[in-house]
Amino acid sequence: MSSAVRPACASGTKIPSLAQLLVNGGDSRIALDTHGVNKYGCSVAPQSAEESLFAFGSATASTISQHGFAAADDVYQKIVQAYRDEMESSQSSLYSVYEQEMQNLRQELKQLCQTGDAVDVVFAASGTDLHLIASQLFAGASSTPSLIVMVEPGETGSSVPAALQGLHFSDCAALGEPVNPGQQVGQAVASELVNVALRDADGEPRTADEIDKEIELLITTACGQNKRVLLVLADVTKTGMIGPSVQCALTLRNQFPDQLEVLVDACQFRLTNATLNAYLEQQFLVAVTGSKFISGPSFSGALFFPSDAVIRYRQQTAPAGLYAYSSRADWPASWTGMEDLQKKANVGLLVRWVAAMAELRAFRSLSDDAINQFVQAFRHAVLTYFDAHPGLTLLPVPMPDRQVLAATPGWDQWPTIFPFVLHHASGVPLSREQTMSVYRRLQNEKQMQVGQPVTCGVQQQIPVSALRLCLSARLITAALSDVNEINGGGNKADEIIAKAIAVLDAARQISLQLDS
Structure with a gap:
């Protein structure tokens, strides 16, 4: 269903499904293609908890989670009833519910x-x-x-x-x-x-x-x-x-x-x-x-x-x-x-x-100190990986600086987006087209999500793009789901960090395969 068309509410009109509504009321960027995904590679079918652990593309987009879908379904039941009321009485029940x-x-x-x-x-x-x-x-x-x-x-x-x-x-x-x-x-x-x-x-x-x-x-x-x-x-x-x-x-x-x-x-x-x-x-x-x-x-x-x-x-x-x-x-x-x-x-x-x-509700229920500690642990693990693998180069990004606001320093003082450029075994960076190929293969073959390639200049006379490994509220919530107090992050946190390293490993291996 194209996102350009909103469901009508006339008598006899079929009530749209929740899946249809999720790609409605926006523009062509969220319309589903023949493979059932939008421009960002996301579907309307909810991700399982295990699939979500490989979702490191939040700087671009995320597929809806199971608990997010369940929450949407609760309000969807009110919408269905409003559609039915309008069909029967021609009154503006739908807008009243929406309002x-x-x-x-x-x-x-x-x-x-x-x-x-x-x-x-x-x-x-x-x-x-x-x-x-x-x-x-x-x-x-x-x-x-x-x-x-x-x-x-x-x-x-x-x-x-x-x-x-x-x-x-x-x-x-x-x-x-x-x-x-x-x-x-x-x-x-x-x-x-x-x-x-x-x-x-x-x-x-x-x-x-x-x-x-x-x-x-x-x-x-x-x-x-x-x-x-x-x-x-x-x-x-x-x-x-x-x-x-x-x-x-x-x-x-x-x-x-x-x-x-x-x-x-x-x-x-x-x-x-x-x-x-x-x-x-x-x-x-x-x-x-x-x-x-x-x-x-x-x-x-x-x-x-x-x-x-x-x-x-x-x-x-x-x-x-x-x-x-x-x-x-x-x-x-x-x-x-x-x-x-x-x-x-x-x-x-x-x-x-x-x-x-x-x-957001789940994320806001977490301790700020626990979030801060996990974000730092994640950053340390990612930086350590990049230091040990020259086939990937972090794109230089200044640390977030908002000190003049006099806001209490929190987890947002640390980066949660890690843009990186891939290289061939020879040290030559991948072109923008090759980087896009790696992005698609990660998504289609490995079911791993990273942020879409972002153009970032010319290196060694080659126009290059950066992929992005991203932390999200959903991943942080999952990491801290078994942690009541700050205790080192627990096994779930370690698992998510390991998944991030696995994504970087997969990206590096795919880039090296382009040499063969």
């Missing part, structure tokens, strides 16, 4: 993230949709010319620049309407957009000082010309970087409080509650998803609005560009400016978020 369940999700997400009542949450189908929503609100707040500054899309998402400029980025929108990629979503004038590179041509990371100075010049120049600026701070990127620095964003926001809006692209959601709330206290918008680190099924986004932004935007009339992407129930009831949005139930978004919340 109530989305409000329940909003409240629980805020509780699990400890944000407090002054913060609001808006739901959307994907991280890309979140960028569209934020930029449309920003553009609609004033007729003053604006500039958008972001880091290179290869580190965030290929469709993000289009979304930020108010352009359709797929052939269908979240509420099921066909659209034309590249065309303007509404009547707002497109903002100018500038990308800033995080890495040099050889894949080495640029210094934070270099990146910050380039961004500072762009923003000070624009503000000096009386332009408004939307700065997108990536925390963390596909390869685990932060850019620009948090200090740079804070300095610029303090310098231009009336002209600069900061959107933290934390769609990987590799943040502690302390870090998330520190960003919100600085009045930064924060975009997250339930489908990366949290390891829920693909396509579940949420945008946190800090208190000042709530006051600034909640009475603003809904931009025309949002009508195909956002339902009224995706927004808090107090946002009176959104009353004209369609009262349409995006039940696909609902069941995916319910599944993601099952993962």
Whole structure:
């Protein structure tokens, strides 16, 4: 079933299955192919607990877990009853259920993230949709010319620049309407957009000082010309970087409080509650998803609005560009400016978020100290492996630095994404095509998942890509499932670390087979 088509609710219409809803209400990226998987290689059939132990691709996507599927099935039973009620009475039972369940999700997400009542949450189908929503609100707040500054899309998402400029980025929108990629979503004038590179041509990371100075010049120049600026701070990127620095964003926001809006692209959601709330206290918008680190099924986004932004935007009339992407129930009831949005139930978004919340709920129940200890143990084992096997080279990634936020240091001070480049026996790096071949063979032959290849420059005159070994909330929860207190991680933790090493071993062996 194409994700471009939402199930109708007319009399006589067949009620969609839960499997159908899981790939509905997004865009073409989650449509299933002839092999029953989406663009990211994930199916709608839940993974067994054993299969999940080889799921190290959360920087890209994860297949739904059994307990996530069970949680989604619970709300699905309410959806089925609402469909039946509509067929019998022609009343809008489905939307009423959707509205109530989305409000329940909003409240629980805020509780699990400890944000407090002054913060609001808006739901959307994907991280890309979140960028569209934020930029449309920003553009609609004033007729003053604006500039958008972001880091290179290869580190965030290929469709993000289009979304930020108010352009359709797929052939269908979240509420099921066909659209034309590249065309303007509404009547707002497109903002100018500038990308800033995080890495040099050889894949080495640029210094934070270099990146910050380039961004500072762009923003000070624009503000000096009386332009408004939307700065997108990536925390963390596909390869685990932060850019620009948090200090740079804070300095610029303090310098231009009336002209600069900061959107933290934390769609990987590799943040502690302390870090998330520190960003919100600085009045930064924060975009997250339930489908990366949290390891829920693909396509579940949420945008946190800090208190000042709530006051600034909640009475603003809904931009025309949002009508195909956002339902009224995706927004808090107090946002009176959104009353004209369609009262349409995006039940696909609902069941995916319910599944993601099952993962987040389990993860948030763990001790922060236990999580911190396991993340460090995992990192140590992975680094030790790379040191002993020259056929794989870790892509250099600066350690996450958010000290200026004054947030309590937690597990997010350590990397949970490990990007690496593969090499032939001769020491020559694999090309991008060969790396993609290794990725597919790992997935299809070994049932092992790593993050999709990310382009990372040219090495020895060869354009190369990096695969990514990723920790997820689901894996950490599994690792600590038999641990009540910090006791070294237990056998389950050791097993997951061993699985990670097995994945790296398999990738290395497949790459060496390319020589024969």
